Amino acid sequence: MTLHNLDTPGDALRDAVNLADIEALGRAALDRNALEYYASGANDEHTLRENRAAFTRARLRPRILVDVSAVDTRTSALGLPLSSPIGIAPSAFHGLAHPDAERATARAAHARDSVMTLSTFSNTPIETVGADAQGRFWFQLYLLRDRAHSRAMLDRARAAGARALVFTVDAPYLGRREVNERHRFALPTHLGAPNVASRDALAQVETDSGSQLANYFRDLADKTFTWHDLAWLREQTPLPIILKGILTAEDAVLAAEHGCHVWVSNHGGRQLDTAISSFEALPEIVDAVAGRSEIYLDGGVTRGTDVLKAVALGARAVFLGRAALWGLAAAGQHGVERTLTLLEDEFRLAMALCGAAQIEDLTPALVRL
Numbered sequence: 435m436t437l438h439n440l441d442t443p444g445d446a447l448r449d450a451v452n453l454a455d456i457e458a459l460g461r462a463a464l465d466r467n468a469l470e471y472y473a474s475g476a477n478d479e480h481t482l483r484e485n486r487a488a489f490t491r492a493r494l495r496p497r498i499l500v501d502v503s504a505v506d507t508r509t510s511a512l513g514l515p516l517s518s519p520i521g522i523a524p525s526a527f528h529g530l531a532h533p534d535a536e537r538a539t540a541r542a543a544h545a546r547d548s549v550m551t552l553s554t555f556s557n558t559p560i561e562t563v564g565a566d567a568q569g570r571f572w573f574q575l576y577l578l579r580d581r582a583h584s585r586a587m588l589d590r591a592r593a594a595g596a597r598a599l600v601f602t603v604d605a606p607y608l609g610r611r612e613v614n615e616r617h618r619f620a621l622p623t624h625l626g627a628p629n630v631a632s633r634d635a636l637a638q639v640e641t642d643s644g645s646q647l648a649n650y651f652r653d654l655a656d657k658t659f660t661w662h663d664l665a666w667l668r669e670q671t672p673l674p675i676i677l678k679g680i681l682t683a684e685d686a687v688l689a690a691e692h693g694c695h696v697w698v699s700n701h702g703g704r705q706l707d708t709a710i711s712s713f714e715a716l717p718e719i720v721d722a723v724a725g726r727s728e729i730y731l732d733g734g735v736t737r738g739t740d741v742l743k744a745v746a747l748g749a750r751a752v753f754l755g756r757a758a759l760w761g762l763a764a765a766g767q768h769g770v771e772r773t774l775t776l777l778e779d780e781f782r783l784a785m786a787l788c789g790a791a792q793i794e795d796l797t798p799a800l801v802r803l
């Protein structure tokens with residue numbers, strides 16, 4: 435079993451032995467506005483902490499005396515081959531982390547045979563990111579009240595090579611991230627949201643109180659969309675649709691019945707505080723979907739054993755939110771690559787120590803909840 439040895443610039447990044455080391459580097463590179471936006475959760479941040487805690491509480495039941503001389507972490511998501519079941523979740527405004535912004539993240543996803551989910555609120559236009567990702571990207575949609583504009587974004591994403599539509603369903607309103615309210619989070623003037631509006635239009639909605647993002651989002655996002663409207667969305671794009679932000683068996687069944695895939699998520703604890711952790715929500719969702727759709731998960735994934743536990747319980751892949759942002763802030767493309775590589779190496783070792791030589795060997799019997 436060989437572990438990758440990435441030749442990355444910067445002693446500090448090279449010396450990072452885990453994602454916590456990269457997080458420390460990333461945090462140190464950010465100003466207060468960006469750091470608080472990335473790190474914050476809603477209200478008391480119970481769910482933010484619980485996402486990590488739930489992984490830690492689950493214990494492994496490793497099997498022994500299995501030939502693990504070759505461990506294969508490869509899998510696929512919606513037919514896209516992946517070097518491991520680890521992708522990048524959508525997050526807004528990568529330009530707060532690094533001047534190369536989403537281009538760096540896309541290049542890293544491509545270089546590591548992963549997949550990047552591009553946020554509606556990227557600082558870089560869809561087409562530019564699509565060229566860098568070379569087919570290794572999904573597009574995340576926030577449905578705007580302006581449906582024609584939403585539709586145009588879907589067309590652009592498809593033309594740019596997006597392979598799936600990730601439709602975020604847990605944010606009709608933005609959760610209240612109190613730290614961003616206190617310090618009036620705002621997008622610096624050199625950054626825009628080119629898929630959504632011109633910088634001038636963004637500036638016009640800036641006010642003198644609270645999180646500028648929350649103020650802006652309030653008027654922009656469609657809050658009327660229901661299950662009935664999915665038929666409309668289906669007509670707007672031929673791409674497979676993944677509903678991101680599902681936490682219950684009930685909604686997972688509806689998603690499968692509507693022909694959608696399921697992304698288990700509480701938005702990294704940024705929306706409804708005290709919502710269940712993604713990892714704890716996973717088993718009932720896997721049961722309810724019963725193989726009809728692919729199931730993904732995000733929220734608190736920072737260790738190879740987290741990846742292993744989620745996949746063993748039925749997730750097709752897991753996605754990194756903040757962890758990718760810390761890597762981006764630490765060293766741009768190389769930082770994101772190093773993050774993916776370290777986690778994949780941890781996952782491979784965890785598989786070996788659990789007696790699993792390939793993804794199919796990861797079964798629920800390995801996990802005691």
Ligand SMILES: Cc1cc2nc3c(=O)[nH]c(=O)nc-3n(C[C@H](O)[C@H](O)[C@H](O)COP(=O)(O)O)c2cc1C
Pocket residue numbers: 471472473485523524525526553554555574602678699700701702703704732733734735753754755756757
């Ligand atoms: C700074 C930040 C921005 C985010 N922006 C988006 C977004 O634009 N669209 C979206 O669907 N989710 C967004 N999310 C949620 C992530 O996709 C993901 O659900 C969450 O970060 C996973 O938790 P983790 O950070 O613990 O990995 C964002 C999360 C963070 C931390």
Ligand SMILES: CC(C)CC(=O)C(=O)O
Pocket residue numbers: 525526555605608647651701704
């Ligand atoms: C632009 C925002 C709506 C992005 C987001 O989802 C978040 O900050 O959690």
